[in-house]
Amino acid sequence: MESIKVGMLGLGTVGGGVLKIMQEHQEKISAITGRRLEITKIAVRHVAAHPEVAELGIELTDDVNAVLNDPDIQIVVEVMGGVDPTKDYIIQALKNGKHVVTANKDLIAQRGSELVKIAQANHSDLFYEASVAGGIPILRTIVNSFAADQIEDVKGIVNGTTNYILTQMVAKGMTYEAALKSAQELGFAESDPTNDVKGIDAAYKMIILTQFAYGTNVKLSDLSVEGIDKIDAVDIQQAKSMGYTVKLVGESAEINDHLAVSVAPVLVPNDHPLATIQNENNAVLVKGAAVGTTMFYGPGAGKMPTANSVVSDIIATTKNIVLGTSGNTFNGYRQKAALAKPSEIFSSYYIAVKMPDIPGQLLKLTQILTEAQTSVSQVVQTETDGKEARVVAITHNISLAQLHTIIDQIDQEASIELKASYKVLEAQK
Ligand SMILES: NC(=O)C1=CN([C@@H]2O[C@H](COP(=O)(O)OP(=O)(O)OC[C@H]3O[C@@H](n4cnc5c(N)ncnc54)[C@H](OP(=O)(O)O)[C@@H]3O)[C@@H](O)[C@H]2O)C=CC1
Ligand SMILES: N[C@@H](CC=O)C(=O)O
Numbered sequence: 001m002e003s004i005k006v007g008m009l010g011l012g013t014v015g016g017g018v019l020k021i022m023q024e025h026q027e028k029i030s031a032i033t034g035r036r037l038e039i040t041k042i043a044v045r046h047v048a049a050h051p052e053v054a055e056l057g058i059e060l061t062d063d064v065n066a067v068l069n070d071p072d073i074q075i076v077v078e079v080m081g082g083v084d085p086t087k088d089y090i091i092q093a094l095k096n097g098k099h100v101v102t103a104n105k106d107l108i109a110q111r112g113s114e115l116v117k118i119a120q121a122n123h124s125d126l127f128y129e130a131s132v133a134g135g136i137p138i139l140r141t142i143v144n145s146f147a148a149d150q151i152e153d154v155k156g157i158v159n160g161t162t163n164y165i166l167t168q169m170v171a172k173g174m175t176y177e178a179a180l181k182s183a184q185e186l187g188f189a190e191s192d193p194t195n196d197v198k199g200i201d202a203a204y205k206m207i208i209l210t211q212f213a214y215g216t217n218v219k220l221s222d223l224s225v226e227g228i229d230k231i232d233a234v235d236i237q238q239a240k241s242m243g244y245t246v247k248l249v250g251e252s253a254e255i256n257d258h259l260a261v262s263v264a265p266v267l268v269p270n271d272h273p274l275a276t277i278q279n280e281n282n283a284v285l286v287k288g289a290a291v292g293t294t295m296f297y298g299p300g301a302g303k304m305p306t307a308n309s310v311v312s313d314i315i316a317t318t319k320n321i322v323l324g325t326s327g328n329t330f331n332g333y334r335q336k337a338a339l340a341k342p343s344e345i346f347s348s349y350y351i352a353v354k355m356p357d358i359p360g361q362l363l364k365l366t367q368i369l370t371e372a373q374t375s376v377s378q379v380v381q382t383e384t385d386g387k388e389a390r391v392v393a394i395t396h397n398i399s400l401a402q403l404h405t406i407i408d409q410i411d412q413e414a415s416i417e418l419k420a421s422y423k424v425l426e427a428q429k
Helices: 014-025 025-035 052-054 066-070 085-096 105-121 138-145 159-173 176-185 202-213 233-241 303-323 361-371 400-413
Strands: 003-009 035-041 059-062 073-076 100-101 150-157 244-255 258-269 280-289 292-299 348-354 376-384 390-393 416-423
Touching: 003 014, 003 066, 003 176, 014 025, 014 052, 025 035, 025 303, 025 361, 035 066, 052 159, 052 416, 059 073, 059 416, 066 085, 066 280, 066 303, 066 361, 073 303, 085 100, 085 105, 085 376, 085 390, 100 105, 100 303, 105 244, 138 202, 138 233, 138 280, 159 233, 159 244, 159 280, 202 244, 202 258, 233 376, 233 416, 244 376, 244 416, 303 416, 348 361, 361 376, 361 390
Parallel strands: 003 035, 003 073, 035 059, 073 100, 258 416
Antiparallel strands: 150 244, 150 280, 244 258, 280 292, 348 390, 348 416, 376 390
């Protein structure tokens, strides 16, 4: 059987999983592709840290050019992460006629369309299924199974680390810091977890999902992004007592031909499917005009689930090599859509404030809400020490513009302090 040589950049959490699957499932992969896939070279930073590789007859190097310029290597698997210098390495691989598989959402979200164009010009594949929702085959599903439908909304939990942290805080009463440390030890978090906890990692995934769902390229500054790093445990408990679970939710919706893409902590009703997603698992709800709402669920981070997606891309690329074709996953096919205005985006909101526990104070809050033409479904005083009270209001559906007015008015009222404002997800019908 003919062989196809594969080179890798990176051998960390994901790379280690790719190597394991490629070794253990070699026979099955050969049967499916008709080619023997052979990892011949792996570039890492610290060669001495990977003594196990020499025993496998694989060359380990700290020189990425040894992989990128090897004329025998046909597929380069990039699992080292980061944008620079990784982007240049991928460009070099593509210009050298190699096919590229990557798990790098930071890079694809920021420079994906440029890379796809280079891949197309060089008749190479550039696949990145693992970049969104780890082990869930969501990109290929959108490309293949939603091709005939018109997608109206994509929303879900697309960051494993933050969902793991929130689950541990709610279920085990763990502190935020302890839960983050555990997510890092389990290999879910990025090498620098800032992007995870600040919602940026989820935002990158929503940028890629938006491109796949609507054919439109958006950039990070087009999104409204908030992470979980500022959530107060009091609000998590308060939400719980009101029948909600706090989740970091990404949403990309088409509203009157305008796009609204966001990532933020959201109160999810306990009977909504997203409320049941635990630990590092992810779930993506895709609403199509014809099919209605569908849900895709599975592990969103971690060694083996992510590696499974990477290897499925390696197999897809190999099949293309055998067929003599190339099939770039995607590129934006529409002009940039306008972004939805705050007056077009509607939701119910959870608003938490602190105020002196004196008669007449609550009236000031209700006046602010009334002036913004906002009615509420619930107002509760959640705690008081006799001097200061915490009050939570859940609004009916209002526009984001109305929410901005309410927040501005609260900021101007010296005796009321805004503690939190979160979107409340509609019950799933
Ligand atoms: N972890 C996860 O659950 C998921 C990760 N991803 C993405 O996969 C990619 C890899 O993540 P992960 O495996 O967790 O990362 P790790 O930090 O575990 O591994 C990174 C690897 O890349 C190597 N590396 C880093 N910089 C260089 C460089 N300049 N030259 C050569 N080698 C380098 C490191 O070498 P050394 O070993 O010597 O330090 C290491 O082997 C990232 O893009 C990440 O966002 C996507 C989905 C899920
Ligand atoms: N850090 C990411 C890894 C997968 O993309 C996450 O936690 O989801």
